[in-house]
Amino acid sequence: MKKILHSIKLIEESCIGCTDCIKRCPTEAIRVRNGKAKINDEVCIDCGMCVRVCRSHAKKTVTDSLEMIKGFKFTVALPAPSLYAQFKKIRDVNLILTAVKKIGFDDVFEVSKAAEFVTAATRKIISEGNLKKPVISSACPAVIKLITMRFPSLIDNILPVISPMELAAIFVKKYLVKNKGLKYSDIGVFFISPCAAKRTNTINPLGIQKSAVDGVIGISDVYMAILDKATKIKQEDVEILTSSTSRGINWALIGGESSTLGVDNAISVDGMENVIEILENLENGQIHDVEFIEALACIGGCVGGPLTLENSFFAKNILKKTQRYTAMSEADRFRKFDFDIDESDYKFCKPIEEVNFLELDDDLSVALKKLQMMNDIYQKLPMIDCGSCGAPTCRALAEDVVRGSANIEDCIFMLRQQVKNLAKSMVELTSKMPQTIKGEEHNANSFEGE
Numbered sequence: 001m002k003k004i005l006h007s008i009k010l011i012e013e014s015c016i017g018c019t020d021c022i023k024r025c026p027t028e029a030i031r032v033r034n035g036k037a038k039i040n041d042e043v044c045i046d047c048g049m050c051v052r053v054c055r056s057h058a059k060k061t062v063t064d065s066l067e068m069i070k071g072f073k074f075t076v077a078l079p080a081p082s083l084y085a086q087f088k089k090i091r092d093v094n095l096i097l098t099a100v101k102k103i104g105f106d107d108v109f110e111v112s113k114a115a116e117f118v119t120a121a122t123r124k125i126i127s128e129g130n131l132k133k134p135v136i137s138s139a140c141p142a143v144i145k146l147i148t149m150r151f152p153s154l155i156d157n158i159l160p161v162i163s164p165m166e167l168a169a170i171f172v173k174k175y176l177v178k179n180k181g182l183k184y185s186d187i188g189v190f191f192i193s194p195c196a197a198k199r200t201n202t203i204n205p206l207g208i209q210k211s212a213v214d215g216v217i218g219i220s221d222v223y224m225a226i227l228d229k230a231t232k233i234k235q236e237d238v239e240i241l242t243s244s245t246s247r248g249i250n251w252a253l254i255g256g257e258s259s260t261l262g263v264d265n266a267i268s269v270d271g272m273e274n275v276i277e278i279l280e281n282l283e284n285g286q287i288h289d290v291e292f293i294e295a296l297a298c299i300g301g302c303v304g305g306p307l308t309l310e311n312s313f314f315a316k317n318i319l320k321k322t323q324r325y326t327a328m329s330e331a332d333r334f335r336k337f338d339f340d341i342d343e344s345d346y347k348f349c350k351p352i353e354e355v356n357f358l359e360l361d362d363d364l365s366v367a368l369k370k371l372q373m374m375n376d377i378y379q380k381l382p383m384i385d386c387g388s389c390g391a392p393t394c395r396a397l398a399e400d401v402v403r404g405s406a407n408i409e410d411c412i413f414m415l416r417q418q419v420k421n422l423a424k425s426m427v428e429l430t431s432k433m434p435q436t437i438k439g440e441e442h443n444a445n446s447f448e449g450e
């Protein structure tokens, strides 16, 4: 079986088996067994929901370390626009980018600049009229993976365009090879990320063969170092490093992508539970006349990612102020790039495939029998989805029983019923004891009493 690499891991000693996380996982990837949570790697989409809900901090995100940049001759940081929303008192993006460069990179390129290009490419592709409507944004890897698992009928609706992070990495490498004569393999490009799903997506990319991003570093891991540098930089030492407008920065917020598309009927949905509801409605034919759906797993958009530090509601306010500052900045505060990108650079070159984790067996007739068994077991369960068995729902427990990873007695209601039945049988058996044994019992008791 193919090894699946993830960016979410369990710290087993911290897990108290409370079951809080199992019900919030959108793909039912978690079970609690023997008092500890277990993640099914085949089903996890790295959405980070379990990291947020665990009060014991037993779930952690895995990202790359800043140390990794030492393995390359020339390194470039690609900050996500949500980075700007972490600094309450800094409005000047050039100051933040100068500080990012000073923590060890040779250069910086904003992902928001690539986002502006993705908007233009999306507008062009939609206007060609060949896409299945509504088109679903491909920006959030957790949502795309969710579609491949729970809503495969919507795979054809996914916008076949790579993410701004990926496009930024491709552009930077092409630019440095062409304009600075650098060797492709000497260039290391690192995304400064608000979420762990991006890291998983660089390891197992969707829609492309190989990611151009060499590492994904969490915003929370480098925030203090950037802040420290930013507070020490003199005004005259601030470099002109920004190239993006406030429209590109807006991608950090829900609605940021769709608002600049120029599409009349676009909807924006954030938060995994809301995304699931909209996708269910779409699958059931309850959504009409919508041309574009922007769907992001985190509340508020990428500013609500699990690797950010600022509360997403405050972050939105900070970002709005930064956007106003950027919009009012003089032209000489911007760096100019000839964004040399072809259609072959930004379009998917590989189909997105369905992940069939629901299959109970490779043999269809066996799978159907197992499905019948699963339904029979489910009918016996109390159907209250209490979670005390360690599975998120009664249906999930029934499936686990059929797959051989749980027992029906894991359900406390079934166990109680079995104990009751056993006690009743024992009473009945006692009354049915042969007279000879009853006599012996009587004699033994009399003997003991003497």
Ligand code: SF4
Binding pocket: 014, 015, 016, 017, 018, 019, 020, 021, 022, 032, 036, 037, 053, 054, 055, 056, 057, 058, 059
């Ligand atoms: S929320 Fe999940 S990972 Fe955290 S302590 Fe409870 S069972 Fe363990």
Ligand code: SF4
Binding pocket: 008, 024, 025, 026, 027, 028, 029, 030, 039, 043, 044, 045, 046, 047, 048, 049, 050, 051
């Ligand atoms: S990261 Fe998301 S999909 Fe993966 S186990 Fe946690 S809640 Fe489930």
